[in-house]
Amino acid sequence: MIRWLVGLIGWSLAATSALAADPVSIGVGYLGIAGTRSTLSLLEQPAENDGVAGARLAIEDNNTTGKFTGQRFTLEERRIREGEDAVQAATALAEQNGFIIADLPADVLLKVADALRDRGTLLFNAGAIDERLREADCRANVIHTAPTRAMLADALGQYLVWKKWSRWLLVVGSHDEDKLFADALRRTATRFGAKIVQERTFEDKGGARRTDSGVTQIQRQMPVFTQAAPAYDVLVAADESEVFAAYLPYRTWDPRPVAGSAGLVPRSWDASQDQWGAIQMQNRFIKLNSRRMTALDMQAWTAVRMIGEATSRTNSGDVRKVTDFIRGPDFSVAAFKGTRLTLRDWNLQLRQPILLVDGRMVVSVSPQEGFLHQVSELDTLGYDRPESKCKLK
Amino acid sequence: MSSSWYRDDTAPPPPLAGEGWGEGVSTSDNPQEERTLSRIASDDAMRPPPQAGEVKTARGQMSRVLRAPLLLALALAATPAHAFIAYVSNEKSNTVSVIDTDSWTVTKTIKVGQRPRGIEFTRDGKFVMVAVGDDDTIQVIDVKTQAVMDSLPSGPDPELFAQDAAGKTLYVANENDNTVTVIDLEKRARLGDIQVGVEPEGMTISPDGKTLINTSETTNMAHFIDTTSRQIVANVLVDARPRFAEFKHDSSELWVSSEIGGTVSVIDPRKHEVIGKVTFEIPGLRKEAIQPVGIGMTRDDKTAFVALGPANRIAVVDVATRKVTKYLLVGQRVWHMAFTPDEKYLLTTNGVSNDVSVIDVAAQKVIKTIQVGELPWGITIAP
Numbered sequence: 118m119i120r121w122l123v124g125l126i127g128w129s130l131a132a133t134s135a136l137a138a139d140p141v142s143i144g145v146g147y148l149g150i151a152g153t154r155s156t157l158s159l160l161e162q163p164a165e166n167d168g169v170a171g172a173r174l175a176i177e178d179n180n181t182t183g184k185f186t187g188q189r190f191t192l193e194e195r196r197i198r199e200g201e202d203a204v205q206a207a208t209a210l211a212e213q214n215g216f217i218i219a220d221l222p223a224d225v226l227l228k229v230a231d232a233l234r235d236r237g238t239l240l241f242n243a244g245a246i247d248e249r250l251r252e253a254d255c256r257a258n259v260i261h262t263a264p265t266r267a268m269l270a271d272a273l274g275q276y277l278v279w280k281k282w283s284r285w286l287l288v289v290g291s292h293d294e295d296k297l298f299a300d301a302l303r304r305t306a307t308r309f310g311a312k313i314v315q316e317r318t319f320e321d322k323g324g325a326r327r328t329d330s331g332v333t334q335i336q337r338q339m340p341v342f343t344q345a346a347p348a349y350d351v352l353v354a355a356d357e358s359e360v361f362a363a364y365l366p367y368r369t370w371d372p373r374p375v376a377g378s379a380g381l382v383p384r385s386w387d388a389s390q391d392q393w394g395a396i397q398m399q400n401r402f403i404k405l406n407s408r409r410m411t412a413l414d415m416q417a418w419t420a421v422r423m424i425g426e427a428t429s430r431t432n433s434g435d436v437r438k439v440t441d442f443i444r445g446p447d448f449s450v451a452a453f454k455g456t457r458l459t460l461r462d463w464n465l466q467l468r469q470p471i472l473l474v475d476g477r478m479v480v481s482v483s484p485q486e487g488f489l490h491q492v493s494e495l496d497t498l499g500y501d502r503p504e505s506k507c508k509l510k
Numbered sequence: 511m512s513s514s515w516y517r518d519d520t521a522p523p524p525p526l527a528g529e530g531w532g533e534g535v536s537t538s539d540n541p542q543e544e545r546t547l548s549r550i551a552s553d554d555a556m557r558p559p560p561q562a563g564e565v566k567t568a569r570g571q572m573s574r575v576l577r578a579p580l581l582l583a584l585a586l587a588a589t590p591a592h593a594f595i596a597y598v599s600n601e602k603s604n605t606v607s608v609i610d611t612d613s614w615t616v617t618k619t620i621k622v623g624q625r626p627r628g629i630e631f632t633r634d635g636k637f638v639m640v641a642v643g644d645d646d647t648i649q650v651i652d653v654k655t656q657a658v659m660d661s662l663p664s665g666p667d668p669e670l671f672a673q674d675a676a677g678k679t680l681y682v683a684n685e686n687d688n689t690v691t692v693i694d695l696e697k698r699a700r701l702g703d704i705q706v707g708v709e710p711e712g713m714t715i716s717p718d719g720k721t722l723i724n725t726s727e728t729t730n731m732a733h734f735i736d737t738t739s740r741q742i743v744a745n746v747l748v749d750a751r752p753r754f755a756e757f758k759h760d761s762s763e764l765w766v767s768s769e770i771g772g773t774v775s776v777i778d779p780r781k782h783e784v785i786g787k788v789t790f791e792i793p794g795l796r797k798e799a800i801q802p803v804g805i806g807m808t809r810d811d812k813t814a815f816v817a818l819g820p821a822n823r824i825a826v827v828d829v830a831t832r833k834v835t836k837y838l839l840v841g842q843r844v845w846h847m848a849f850t851p852d853e854k855y856l857l858t859t860n861g862v863s864n865d866v867s868v869i870d871v872a873a874q875k876v877i878k879t880i881q882v883g884e885l886p887w888g889i890t891i892a893p
Contacts (some may be wrong), residue, residue, distance in 0.1 A: 182729040324715040451770040
């Protein structure tokens with residue numbers, strides 16, 4: 118007993134002196150593009166701080182833990198304006214920050230990653246869903262918390278197949294990213310035994326997202342556009358460019374559900390997600406940011422939490438040590454999705470369940486029951502190790 | 511902003527203590543309980559033994575041979591040394607089910623506030639405290655009247671709590687604002703708050719009453735708090751999402767379950783170090799489904815029971831070797847558990863299947879299932 122007391126006093130003294138020492142400072146940068154895109158639905162219009170707001174919450178969460186571990190996290194935000202040099206901005210940000218959360222288009226991200234490689238900065242891709250960043254164009258200094266198009270398409274496809282809605286009418290937008298999503302959906306259909314009964318292209322002829330004349334024309338256009346289709350169970354829309362998909366639900370010629378870029382949408386996160394303790398997280402987010410949490414916010418939150426998780430486990434703020442730990446076999450992070458999230462070591466993509474949401478509720482969470490895998494059921498979503506073209510350098 | 515952010519503003523405010531909640535739902539009004547009754551009634555153990563000459567099949571012959579010991583067993587089962595009362599919080603239906611451990615039936619369903627989870631008897635056995643997270647309070651049920659009679663001033667979104675040995679001080683984990691609230695149970699007054707990690711959850715007090723343990727789910731730590739000074743004296747990092755903490759009765763070890771990490775960390779409470787880990791492996795079940803939550807330890811500190819959440823099993827662990835000796839299949843998504851005071855039975859709450867499993871502790875077998883309200887979460891048994 119006495120020995121215990123003495124030990125306790127000794128320990129308390131040691132603890133006090135440890136806490137009194139200056140905390141280790143860990144700088145996190147956030148690099149994004151200035152401005153926001155336009156969406157068809159006003160509700161979906163991203164806030165100016167979309168993404169970085171999630172990073173900010175994770176910094177707070179990390180700092181609460183940091184009080185006990187003697188670590189202090191800071192966030193520095195940098196937005197690239199049109200005409201500005203991304204590499205220059207990234208290099209300046211990397212001066213003070215060993216970790217950078219990036220919400221950048223694929224080409225820009227690659228330039229930045231290559232420019233920062235020798236510096237040892239660790240990048241987290243929180244925004245780009247392009248497959249190639251995890252495949253032929255993968256980089257050893259880029260970790261991906263954003264899911265890929267194939268992961269999103271597979272998550273949706275598994276549910277549609279489980280529901281036995283296996284005849285799809287695929288409608289594709291005319292922009293490049295729409296076509297990439299359509300590619301992913303075709304691959305999903307082949308993998309899980311769905312049939313694309315017909316494909317149609319919706320040409321973007323330009324025009325405003327919002328008009329005074331409103332939906333009168335759309336109500337006539339959408340039925341006509343979808344009429345005379347072969348028998349199908351569900352219309353699957355690939356419209357990342359926000360040109361037409363949101364107009365489809367309730368307006369198809371045949372009474373059929375819509376999925377993909379509208380209707381039932383696959384996402385890494387949703388403001389309606391409240392399972393697995395997520396309500397605490399949603400409440401913290403709303404309190405800090407006075408708005409609801411989006412998928413991009415969550416992808417940035419997860420990235421910053423991964424850093425916090427690794428710094429507390431390694432008891433270090435050293436970028437190299439932290440990077441090694443995150444890439445190592447013992448790393449996992451909890452992110453309110455009912456299961457631990459780990460990294461695919463062959464391409465540094467974060468494994469994660471994908472929510473299927475309808476704008477008001479979480480309808481389901483993939484992977485679906487019955488889609489089995491020898492390593493992790495999460496690897497039934499997206500490209501698996503044997504298919505990967507990634508060689509990490 | 512608290513969790514009330516999500517609540518319908520038009521909903522009437524929760525009634526004041528002592529008002530409104532008095533009327534419990536009677537047994538016959540609740541179809542779920544009727545099902546329970548018929549289920550129990552059809553159970554073989556409750557049937558009268560077959561009369562002589564009544565059975566003519568080969569199985570009947572067997573039963574005639576076995577009749578004498580069976581009768582004896584029935585007689586023993588029918589007259590337990592003591593009948594106990596268990597209270598189960600039903601997270602979704604906003605009720606507490608009262609179970610009689612003699613008949614293994616629900617005898618009463620008590621209406622409580624929103625999202626009841628942590629539930630515990632007061633030390634004197636006169637009251638049951640239940641944390642109703644979405645009403646930001648802890649309600650007090652009078653065991654005599656079986657109705658809510660008061661509430662305690664907890665912080666926002668209380669989930670689990672612990673009381674000291676004397677039953678005078680209550681410590682509440684408030685998930686929403688990273689604090690532990692200290693409440694004087696006699697005066698029903700809030701004494702203060704202790705800042706802890708992100709999403710405080712698990713709470714327990716060392717057998718000597720000197721150390722309070724709180725686990726924080728996103729910080730992934732067990733915080734050691736001195737109950738006199740109310741200061742944190744140590745923080746021990748454990749695996750992801752620590753949910754529940756339990757001391758060995760001899761104080762030599764603290765066990766902390768990590769829901770997402772999938773392990774139970776064994777901590778030396780003097781050195782504040784993790785000295786071992788209990789791991790789980792169930793053939794044919796994916797690793798992610800194994801999510802340890804509630805822990806129960808026998809008084810002799812020899813056997814621990816660990817609820818494994820969506821693995822639908824209770825792991826029986828040999829405390830000395832920290833190895834699993836058996837997995838008991840219970841209902842779906844098993845959360846928490848409580849022993850009867852004679853330690854003959856262990857009751858577990860099964861969140862998704864809306865029932866409570868009864869485990870015979872000595873035989874290490876599930877002997878019964880009792881239907882309760884929707885999404886049962888916590889359980890406490892009268893001392």
